[in-house]
Amino acid sequence: MIYLLSTQSLLDLLTGQPEMESWIEDKQARSVEISSVSIGQVLRQIHAETNVAERKELESAFEKLLMVFRAYRGVMPFDEPASKTWSTLCSMTLMHDSSVELSSESRMVVATALTRNATFVDANRPYHADLPSLDVENP
């Protein structure tokens, strides 16, 4: 089984959220992937940090995290099949929560999970119900 982390799950791994830390305990490193789009999303989030020391600490920790995914060839590109799936997702109303729609970048990550038939690791979100072919695991 292949898992693909949502960008929020990747951020939770970076910041050591307990549910993600226990989720990775029994998952094979070679079975967990991330989307290259998530790298950009996480870096954008890190760059928005105003505290310089915190920002540098986050950058350094994220680089080590990426090193592990690279070692296991777990960074998935946003390729042609994913682009085609993404174009379909863009025509849908996909709610992240009750008032906010899923961003275009996050749709690219979801499209990558769908094209790889990967289980998407994410907290429960309303839009999951609109994508029956998306297999979701809530850590």
Place this chain on the structure above:
Amino acid sequence: MKLEMLAALPKLRTSEPSVLQDDLTRLLTEHMADQPVTIKGARDRFSEINRRAKEGYIQVIKGAPGQETVIVSLMDLAAMLHATATGVSLADALKISGFTPVRQKRLVLGEGMKTETELVLHKKEVKAKSIMAAGAQ
């Protein structure tokens, strides 16, 4: 031990001993931090070689092809056998890499789709404001 080496172990071809030996040689060549040493060199600097092996740097004593000797710590040998037999969990891989989570606060990803309609409305709003500003002058 280098994480890349542990990650590559389950992919080694084990169909034939000679094929496995070739793959191992290639893997060691790619990931070894220290150069192979001669028997004389190893004898002269054994304490240093032993220390490096304990620190996780595999040591190779030169020999005829296929007759080389490998010095590896018991801890690394256990990690290699474990990785080959069961793979490495993501939690263990992160520990080996030296990754430590940043435990300041939870970072929450900003969501929100900018639709075409929103963008058009925003443009119109900006244009209207600039017209109003020009009219006021």
